[in-house]
Structures are given as structure tokens and as C-alpha cells.
Amino acid sequence: MLSIGTLAKRTGAKVQTIRYYEQIGLMPEPGRTEGGQRRYGNAGLDRLAFIRHSRELGFSLEAIRELLDLSDSPERSCAQIDAVAQRQLQEVEARITRLKALRIELQRMLSECSADRVADCRILEVLRDHEECLSNHDGTGI
Amino acid sequence: MLSIGTLAKRTGAKVQTIRYYEQIGLMPEPGRTEGGQRRYGNAGLDRLAFIRHSRELGFSLEAIRELLDLSDSPERSCAQIDAVAQRQLQEVEARITRLKALRIELQRMLSECSADRVADCRILEVLRDHEECLSNHDGTGI
DNA sequence: CTGATTGCTACAGCCATTGTAGATTTCGTC
DNA sequence: GACGAAATCTACAATGGCTGTAGCAATCAG
Structure with missing residues (x-):
């Protein structure tokens, strides 16, 4: 399991930014350790990488939210x-x-x-x- | 004397924006009517037009502040x-x-x-x- | 076990506005 | 002068997309 700092390092996002994404519902609430620290799996890492890469291409967070929602229905038309x-x-x-x-x-x-x-x-x-x-x-x- | 709404119409700025410029010290505090409404002279109008035009060219408010300060010393090197x-x-x-x-x-x-x-x-x-x-x-x- | 690092929450700040609520003032018309 | 519509007033909150801070708590390496 990955700490929030590890996700930050791997994606280039700041730790606060990841927490901000969670706050606005762009990242899901991850599991926590007994002490209350966030722990992520690969799904979390992939999702964050998707968000960051889309941001780099200039997409707004709203547009990214839309893309993420769409990608959840793989059988629909693209x-x-x-x-x-x-x-x-x-x-x-x-x-x-x-x-x-x-x-x-x-x-x-x-x-x-x-x-x-x-x-x-x-x-x-x-x-x-x-x-x-x-x-x-x-x-x-x- | 010109009301804030007149300045807004002539420069394309919103009324609130003009008040905001005053708040951050970019526009001087104008005179007031007995009832407390702002009244501007031509100097105010010109200054606002300068600010708006500079904004349209992409200058930040800080850069505009610098330009306005510099324009107050006409004998200095440009x-x-x-x-x-x-x-x-x-x-x-x-x-x-x-x-x-x-x-x-x-x-x-x-x-x-x-x-x-x-x-x-x-x-x-x-x-x-x-x-x-x-x-x-x-x-x-x- | 200890100390450094990392993480936690909650909040404030950044830029440049824009929007809101509720009260007051001004202006045009009668 | 009276009336009503329009403009203006203050104060504060919200926008987008983070970033920074304070004061703790948890984790990890040695």
C-alpha cells in the first residue's frame, strides 16, 4: 500500500493537492491505517496519474471529472x-x-x-x- | 462629475471591479456625494482606462501598479x-x-x-x- | 527507544474578479 | 414635493486550482 507522499512523488502532485482532489470528490476516499493515514492501491495511483496528465494537457477539473465518469461505462460510445x-x-x-x-x-x-x-x-x-x-x-x- | 456606473460603462469594467481596484490601492479614493456615493473626474476615468487596457494586454495588476508608479515620474528614464x-x-x-x-x-x-x-x-x-x-x-x- | 520524517486537520491566502443581500441614495417624472 | 425605478452603498462569500501554515500525531530507520 502506498502513502500519500509516495503518490505525490510518483505523479508530481503535491500532497495537499491530492487531499484537495479527495475533498472535491475527484479522488475517492482511500483506506486508512490504524493511525488514520491514507493508504492507496494501484487504482488510486492510476487515477491520480490520469488526473495529472489531463491537467498538464489543460483540461479543467470539471472536464476531467466528466472523462472519469465516462470511462466508467466502457460499453458506451466514446x-x-x-x-x-x-x-x-x-x-x-x-x-x-x-x-x-x-x-x-x-x-x-x-x-x-x-x-x-x-x-x-x-x-x-x-x-x-x-x-x-x-x-x-x-x-x-x- | 462621473458616477461609478458611468466609469464602468465607458471602460467596460464592472462596478465591483472598480471598487476592488480602489480597495487594493490601484484606483485612488474618489470624492463622495453627501449621500456617500463615489464621484470621479477625468483623471479617474483615464486611470481606469489605462488599467483596463493594460489588463486586456495581459499585464498583471502588479505590473500595472508598477507602470502607474513609473508614469508618475516623467523625468526618469523609461x-x-x-x-x-x-x-x-x-x-x-x-x-x-x-x-x-x-x-x-x-x-x-x-x-x-x-x-x-x-x-x-x-x-x-x-x-x-x-x-x-x-x-x-x-x-x-x- | 529515539529522533527525523511524514502525515493529519483546519484554516488562510493567492489572483482577479464576480455575485449576493439588504439597505440607502439619486434621478426622472408627475 | 412626492413617488417609484434605478443605481449605489457596505460587507461578505464564491469562483478555480491549488499552496502554505500551525500545531499536533503517526510512522519508520537505526
């Missing part, structure tokens, strides 16, 4: 799992698009400023006045 | 302002790099799964087993 992953891909793509617009704006801001004094700094001017921006970067999907 | 913007650009670039790696992984996952049953779903397999990934997407800089 269309829903596909949909969750598809949604995640779309979110990632949206974020990339937005960040690229920001990058362009920041680059332009930086390239335009060759002032010495703060008073003449183009960067501050651009930040003061949205109209000077090329894209609208209107905050949708930060 | 090298520090440049550095803040440069730092922000680097962060944006790092996030783009990371998201691109995630995108590739998600795309590959999706393209590989053509199963019908959850039991055979490649997506779940990949999520279960990090080893199946090409990149390491090790969580540095989510």
Missing part, C-alpha cells in the same frame, strides 16, 4: 469523450489566437518606443489609448 | 517601463509555445481515436499514459 477533447482543443486554439494578437501588440509597442524620458514613452501612450491599437483584443477569452 | 513590457512579451511568448505543444498533443489524440466503444478509446489511453506523448508538456508554465 463520442462524448471525443467531444470533451475536441472542446479542449478549441479552447487551446482560441487562446493561441488571442495570445498571438497580444504578442503583435506588445511587439509593436516595444519597437515604437525609443524615448529616453518616461514623459515621451510610447508604451505608456499606447496603454493609455486603446485607439492606437491595431487589433481590438477586446478581452473575449483572456 | 528603461524600466520597457523592461516591464518586455517581460510581459516573454510571458506571452512562453504561453504560446506551451499551448502549441498542447495543441499538437490534443490533435494527435483526436486523430488516433476512431473507436466506437469507450473501452477502446485512444483518448483515454493517452490520458492514462504519459509515455504515449511526444512532447513532455511537463507543466512548467501552464
Whole structure:
């Protein structure tokens, strides 16, 4: 049987994070020693590894909860799992698009400023006045 | 004189957000009516617009605080302002790099799964087993 | 057996808001 | 001036996804 610290080491999660996952019902309550310490089996380790790997790929805890629920019905169609992953891909793509617009704006801001004094700094001017921006970067999907 | 709701409409910030900025010292305490409601001048409006626009470009409130402090000394060199913007650009670039790696992984996952049953779903397999990934997407800089 | 390490609970804090409840003030209209 | 709708006020809780802390208790190696 594995202690919580062992699970933490093997998956890269912090001990508190594992307890947090248990608290929100993402990890099941494990068995305990006589002294009250958590002891996990391989199922616990696998589940935590699944959660951590999904987090690394950017899935929200809610999405992961959905995936875990779906994986409990192996005979069902995997269309829903596909949909969750598809949604995640779309979110990632949206974020990339937005960040690229920001990058362009920041680059332009930086390239335009060759002032010495703060008073003449183009960067501050651009930040003061949205109209000077090329894209609208209107905050949708930060 | 402008009410907090007017500032909100003009800048796109929520009323509560403006009060929050005041609470953390990013917006100054404005004058009040006899009845205790906030009233702003143009300086307040400009400052809020600066904050919102900087937020839209992804600057943290701490970075914005720094920029606002720096802009109060117009005779100083604007090298520090440049550095803040440069730092922000680097962060944006790092996030783009990371998201691109995630995108590739998600795309590959999706393209590989053509199963019908959850039991055979490649997506779940990949999520279960990090080893199946090409990149390491090790969580540095989510 | 002892001391270091690890684990326990309960709670607070992080960022940047957003939402809520219940009271008060302001504004437009009559 | 009176009325009612809209806006504003304070104070506090919640969001997501953890992370850190304090003050104990249990476990493990030597």
C-alpha cells in the first residue's frame, strides 16, 4: 500500500493537492491505517496519474471529472469523450489566437518606443489609448 | 462629475471591479456625494482606462501598479517601463509555445481515436499514459 | 527507544474578479 | 414635493486550482 507522499512523488502532485482532489470528490476516499493515514492501491495511483496528465494537457477539473465518469461505462460510445477533447482543443486554439494578437501588440509597442524620458514613452501612450491599437483584443477569452 | 456606473460603462469594467481596484490601492479614493456615493473626474476615468487596457494586454495588476508608479515620474528614464513590457512579451511568448505543444498533443489524440466503444478509446489511453506523448508538456508554465 | 520524517486537520491566502443581500441614495417624472 | 425605478452603498462569500501554515500525531530507520 502506498502513502500519500509516495503518490505525490510518483505523479508530481503535491500532497495537499491530492487531499484537495479527495475533498472535491475527484479522488475517492482511500483506506486508512490504524493511525488514520491514507493508504492507496494501484487504482488510486492510476487515477491520480490520469488526473495529472489531463491537467498538464489543460483540461479543467470539471472536464476531467466528466472523462472519469465516462470511462466508467466502457460499453458506451466514446463520442462524448471525443467531444470533451475536441472542446479542449478549441479552447487551446482560441487562446493561441488571442495570445498571438497580444504578442503583435506588445511587439509593436516595444519597437515604437525609443524615448529616453518616461514623459515621451510610447508604451505608456499606447496603454493609455486603446485607439492606437491595431487589433481590438477586446478581452473575449483572456 | 462621473458616477461609478458611468466609469464602468465607458471602460467596460464592472462596478465591483472598480471598487476592488480602489480597495487594493490601484484606483485612488474618489470624492463622495453627501449621500456617500463615489464621484470621479477625468483623471479617474483615464486611470481606469489605462488599467483596463493594460489588463486586456495581459499585464498583471502588479505590473500595472508598477507602470502607474513609473508614469508618475516623467523625468526618469523609461528603461524600466520597457523592461516591464518586455517581460510581459516573454510571458506571452512562453504561453504560446506551451499551448502549441498542447495543441499538437490534443490533435494527435483526436486523430488516433476512431473507436466506437469507450473501452477502446485512444483518448483515454493517452490520458492514462504519459509515455504515449511526444512532447513532455511537463507543466512548467501552464 | 529515539529522533527525523511524514502525515493529519483546519484554516488562510493567492489572483482577479464576480455575485449576493439588504439597505440607502439619486434621478426622472408627475 | 412626492413617488417609484434605478443605481449605489457596505460587507461578505464564491469562483478555480491549488499552496502554505500551525500545531499536533503517526510512522519508520537505526
